[in-house]
Amino acid sequence: MTLAERFGVNLRRVRRRAGISQSELALMTEMHRTGIWMLESGKRAPRLDTLVKLVSALQCPADELVEGMRWKPDFKTYGEWEVTDPGARL
DSSP states (O other): OOHHHHHHHHHHHHHHHHTOOHHHHHHHHTOOHHHHHHHHTTSOOOOHHHHHHHHHHHTOOHHHHSTTEEEEOOSSSOOEEEEOOTTSOO
16 A cells, blocks of 8 residues: 555545535635645655645544654665554554
């Protein structure tokens, strides 16, 4: 699973819990509904300004949208992203 896919799973879960459609979220964030779909389907990762808009519209902490994603630094070589399964808890 990629970072974008994991973000999409998190976004869909939080949006549905809030009882908001993709179209409604698009209006609230001044985005196109297709942009919301691309985020939820893992086709696109959000920019920082998009993350802030989503957090504000959904009234959730940012960590809910980035749950399951972690950067693992390594001082000897390059670090790497760690992405956990949506069903697993960190």
